[in-house]
Each structure stands twice: as structure tokens, then as C-alpha cells.
Amino acid sequence: MTGHPLAGIIAVTARLISGVTVRWVDSEPDARQTVYFANHSSHLDFVVLWSSLPPEIRARTRPVAAQDYWDKGLRRAIAVNVFRAVLVARRTAGQEAPRSSGNPQEVIDHMLEAMGDNNSLIIFPEGTRGTGEEVASFKSGLYYLAQRKPGLRMVPAHLNNLNRILPKGEFLPVPFISRLTFGPALALEPGEPKPAFLARARAAVCRLREI
Amino acid sequence: MKNLDPQLVWAFAGVLGLLTLSSLIGLILKVAIKKPEAQSTIGNLNARIGAWWTMSAIFALTLFIGPTGSLVLFGLMSFLALREYVTLLPTRRADHRTLFWAFFIFTPLQYFLIAIQWYGMFAILIPVFAFLFVPARLAVAGDTESFLQRASMIQWGLMICVYCLSYTPALLMLKIPDYGRPAKLMLYLVLVDQLSDVLQYVWGKLLGRHKIAPVVSPNKTWEGFIGGVLSATGVGTALWWMTPFRPPVAALVSLTVALMGFAGGLTMSAIKRDRGVKDYGTLIKGHGGILDRMDSMCFAAPVFFHIVRYFYVR
Numbered sequence: 001m002t003g004h005p006l007a008g009i010i011a012v013t014a015r016l017i018s019g020v021t022v023r024w025v026d027s028e029p030d031a032r033q034t035v036y037f038a039n040h041s042s043h044l045d046f047v048v049l050w051s052s053l054p055p056e057i058r059a060r061t062r063p064v065a066a067q068d069y070w071d072k073g074l075r076r077a078i079a080v081n082v083f084r085a086v087l088v089a090r091r092t093a094g095q096e097a098p099r100s101s102g103n104p105q106e107v108i109d110h111m112l113e114a115m116g117d118n119n120s121l122i123i124f125p126e127g128t129r130g131t132g133e134e135v136a137s138f139k140s141g142l143y144y145l146a147q148r149k150p151g152l153r154m155v156p157a158h159l160n161n162l163n164r165i166l167p168k169g170e171f172l173p174v175p176f177i178s179r180l181t182f183g184p185a186l187a188l189e190p191g192e193p194k195p196a197f198l199a200r201a202r203a204a205v206c207r208l209r210e211i
Numbered sequence: 212m213k214n215l216d217p218q219l220v221w222a223f224a225g226v227l228g229l230l231t232l233s234s235l236i237g238l239i240l241k242v243a244i245k246k247p248e249a250q251s252t253i254g255n256l257n258a259r260i261g262a263w264w265t266m267s268a269i270f271a272l273t274l275f276i277g278p279t280g281s282l283v284l285f286g287l288m289s290f291l292a293l294r295e296y297v298t299l300l301p302t303r304r305a306d307h308r309t310l311f312w313a314f315f316i317f318t319p320l321q322y323f324l325i326a327i328q329w330y331g332m333f334a335i336l337i338p339v340f341a342f343l344f345v346p347a348r349l350a351v352a353g354d355t356e357s358f359l360q361r362a363s364m365i366q367w368g369l370m371i372c373v374y375c376l377s378y379t380p381a382l383l384m385l386k387i388p389d390y391g392r393p394a395k396l397m398l399y400l401v402l403v404d405q406l407s408d409v410l411q412y413v414w415g416k417l418l419g420r421h422k423i424a425p426v427v428s429p430n431k432t433w434e435g436f437i438g439g440v441l442s443a444t445g446v447g448t449a450l451w452w453m454t455p456f457r458p459p460v461a462a463l464v465s466l467t468v469a470l471m472g473f474a475g476g477l478t479m480s481a482i483k484r485d486r487g488v489k490d491y492g493t494l495i496k497g498h499g500g501i502l503d504r505m506d507s508m509c510f511a512a513p514v515f516f517h518i519v520r521y522f523y524v525r
Contacts (some may be wrong), residue, residue, distance in 0.1 A: 019294060021493060131304075161298065164302065172308075173292075175290070175297075175314055177295060177298040177492060
């Protein structure tokens with residue numbers, strides 16, 4: 001499978017703008033089907049993570065993005081055509097009911113369908129962008145994915161400083177040097193309870209911040 | 212090729228010879244010294260020499276393109292240096308738009324003023340207008356937490372990374388009677404300043420015993436400082452033919468450049484220690500970031516510029 005013709009250009013631009021240094025700690029790029037999960041503090045997060053993957057892996061990796069933000073105009077054109085983003089509805093406090101149903105099981109079905117047998121996913125289990133200071137608790141989606149696809153590789157990643165480049169509520173970026181750290185893959189243990197797995201996954205992301 | 216000044220070509224031929232010699236020495240050290248404890252120093256030395264080839268090639272290319280080439284190169288370096296610097300700062304959310312101004316308005320404007328040769332505005336844009344604008348914009352943003360500290364950090368970043376560094380290509384504005392194009396004067400400043408850094412490093416590695424400022428910069432020794440500054444002054448004097456200076460003046464000027472460069476390196480190290488890092492970045496292999504390489508230049512260039520402008524421009 002080959003990527004979109006613009007993919008290479010966008011990847012290089014994203015790496016230049018974010019000045020990102022990429023590190024794989026006790027981990028290395030692997031073409032097997034994987035779910036990459038990371039902390040979320042900026043709209044740049046998935047673009048930078050996606051751009052930092054080796055091209056052959058990138059071509060088969062689809063970011064999961066919020067439908068309410070990405071499903072309009074130029075954003076949609078880029079998200080759907082270049083990144084092949086999987087747009088999912090999310091339930092946000094104080095918001096009207098989303099256009100498509102935000103039913104968790106339907107969202108999981110949608111993601112599994114998008115993965116098929118070859119595709120990898122990028123997801124942000126916090127569900128929404130944080131301030132960049134703290135990593136919020138993880139929503140259940142990561143657990144259900146693991147449960148429905150036994151043995152699925154899940155690779156934690158930590159994105160640092162992207163919230164300073166383009167914080168929540170700003171539309172113009174300011175250049176900072178950012179850092180992306182991938183950690184060792186983990187998988188759901190047989191019989192592992194949901195809260196324990198989600199806490200372990202979150203701890204795996206937080207640990208990368210300190211390294 | 213109207214920029215092909217014979218003196219400039221000679222100077223670059225010298226740089227080429229020096230780089231070849233350094234690479235040879237690096238290769239000999241790598242083959243001859245097998246002691247494991249020396250390996251990391253020799254590896255770093257060879258990485259540095261490799262980076263010098265690249266940096267010299269880029270600098271030569273932009274110099275031969277003409278003033279636009281040098282302005283774009285230094286403008287880009289200011290931008291990247293400022294990025295390395297602000298990354299280390301404890302910035303707050305409310306600083307975002309002020310920083311946007313620093314990067315995308317003041318930095319390009321400063322170099323644009325050199326391009327249109329408006330010296331009067333070039334000299335005051337940052338020390339007057341940006342210095343007043345930054346705290347005012349921060350006040351508008353409304354966050355008063357550590358206000359004075361945040362305003363000063365951004366002001367100082369613009370001062371060092373943009374204003375001071377821009378004095379190097381600003382030399383191209385100067386009209387010095389009976390001297391010709393000032394491109395070779397810029398090369399002279401860069402050569403003396405950067406060789407002073409290199410020679411301080413070499414003397415320090417060879418003879419260094421007594422540390423000057425162990426807390427601020429553990430690698431700086433009295434032996435490296437004295438040896439480096441004196442030999443850089445020697446080189447600067449020997450290169451008098453590419454400057455408007457007579458040999459004794461060239462000696463004084465290059466001594467000043469070397470001393471200012473040392474002060475710059477020490478000051479920028481103090482900032483790194485304050486922020487708890489070893490290097491500003493990782494862009495230049497073996498050296499660190501742009502600011503790690505240009506720290507001495509930031510202090511030497513403005514003083515060199517004003518010496519030349521006061522005494523040699525009528």
C-alpha cells in the first residue's frame with residue numbers, strides 16, 4: 001500500500017514545525033498491526049505522531065480523530081484523504097447529542113472495522129485535549145479494543161511540548177522544540193480487569209515523560 | 212560572480228586547508244589511540260570536525276550568493292536559536308501571542324531592516340520598541356504570575372538570539388572607504404570568533420588543569436582561556452590583510468573579539484545551568500544546538516560592529 005502523494009510533504013513539514021526529536025525507548029518500529037496511544041494536548045498531536053513513524057508503517061496507520069472537530073471543510077479533506085483518519089463521535093460534557101451516536105460499542109466497532117487485518121491506529125485515550133501538565137484518566141475504548149482483538153500490540157507514546165506550540169484555543173503556532181518518546185509494547189493480560197489495564201496503560205505513557 | 216573577491220577566496224582556501232588538516236588529525240587520533248577512556252572524547256572531536264565541514268560549506272555558499280544569502284542564513288539561525296532558548300523557559304499559556312510576535316514579527320523585521328540598510332531603525336527596533344512591546348503585550352494577556360520574570364526572559368531572548376546575532380550580517384551595511392565589499396570583514400569576525408572557541412577547546416584539552424568557573428562551565432580552564440585567546444589574537448593579527456585595520460589594530464580588535472566571545476560562552480552557559488540542561492539543542496552533531504555554537508558570536512558581533520563603525524566609517 002502506498003500513502004497519499006502529499007503524505008511525505010506533510011510529514012516533513014510537521015517534523016520541521018514541531019522540531020520533534022523522536023526516541024524509541026526499549027522499543028522499535030514494527031510493521032505488525034499496532035495501536036499507538038498517547039497523551040493529548042494539541043491538535044498537532046496526531047499529525048506529529050503519524051509523521052514520526054517510518055513511511056511504510058505510516059502508510060498503514062490511521063489516526064482516530066474527533067468527528068465534531070475534523071468533519072468539516074478543508075480539515076475533513078486533509079484528515080480523510082491524507083491521514084485516512086477514522087472519525088468518531090465523542091460525548092462531550094455540556095454539548096448537544098453528537099450527530100452520529102457516541103455509543104461506545106458502536107465506536108469500537110467502527111475502529112475495528114477501520115483496522116481490518118493490516119491497519120494500525122493512533123488513539124488518544126484521554127478523549128480530549130488537556131493542558132499538557134497532567135495526563136487525564138483513560139477512557140475505556142483502549143480496553144475494549146484489546147478485549148475484542150486478543151493479543152493486539154499496544155505501544156505507548158508521550159508527546160512533550162506540543163501544547164506549547166499550539167495550545168488549546170490558539171490558531172497560530174509558536175515554535176518550540178518538542179519530543180516524542182515511544183515505549184515498549186504492552187498487551188491486555190488474560191482476565192485483567194478494566195480499571196487495572198487502563199491504569200497500567202496510563203502509567204506506561206506517564207513513565208515516558210520522565211525518561 | 213561579482214562577489215569573488217580574491218582575498219575572500221584566499222581566506223576560504225585557508226579554511227579548507229585547516230579543515231583538511233583537522234580531519235587528518237582526527238583520523239590519526241582515532242587509529243593511534245586505543246585507550247577506551249579516550250574514545251568518547253575522540254568520537255566527539257570527529258563529530259565536531261564533521262559538523263565544521265558542513266557549517267563552513269553553508270556559510271561559504273551563502274556568502275558567495277551575496278547579502279541576501281547571509282541575511283537568510285543568519286535570520287534562520289536567529290529563529291532556530293530563539294526556538295532553542297524559549298523551549299528552556301518556564302513559559303506560561305499567556306505568553307503565547309507575545310512569543311508569536313517575537314518569532315514572526317520582530318525576528319524577520321530585524322533582518323529586513325538590514326536588507327534595506329536602515330541602520331537607525333535596525334539599532335533600536337529591539338532595544339526600544341520590542342522592549343516596550345513585550346511587557347505591554349503580556350499585560351494585555353492579563354496573567355500577572357511571575358510577570359517581571361516572564362517579560363525579562365522574552366526580552367533577553369530577543370536581545371541575544373536576534374539583536375546581537377544580527378550584528379554579524381549587519382557588517383554588510385557598512386561602507387568603509389578604500390576597503391571594498393565588507394563580506395570579507397564578516398568572514399574575518401566569524402573566523403576569529405569561532406577559531407577562538409576552537410583554540411580554547413584545544414588548549415583546554417591539551418593543558419587544561421585549573422578551572423575558571425567550575426559551577427558555570429566545568430570545561431573552561433585558565434590554560435584553555437589564555438592559550439585560546441592569545442592564539443586567536445595571533446591568527447586575527449596574521450589576517451590583518453583582509454581587514455581595514457593595520458596589524459597592531461587587528462591584534463587589539465581580535466583580542467577584543469576573543470574576550471567578548473569568552474564572556475558570551477560563559478553567560479550562555481550560566482543560563483543553561485540555571486535551566487538544568489547541558490546543551491541548548493541537538494541540531495549540530497557534536498556541538499549541541501545553534502546557541503551552543505553561536506553563544507560567543509552573540510557577544511562579539513555587536514562590539515566588533517561598533518568598533519568598525521565608530522573608527523572606520525565616515
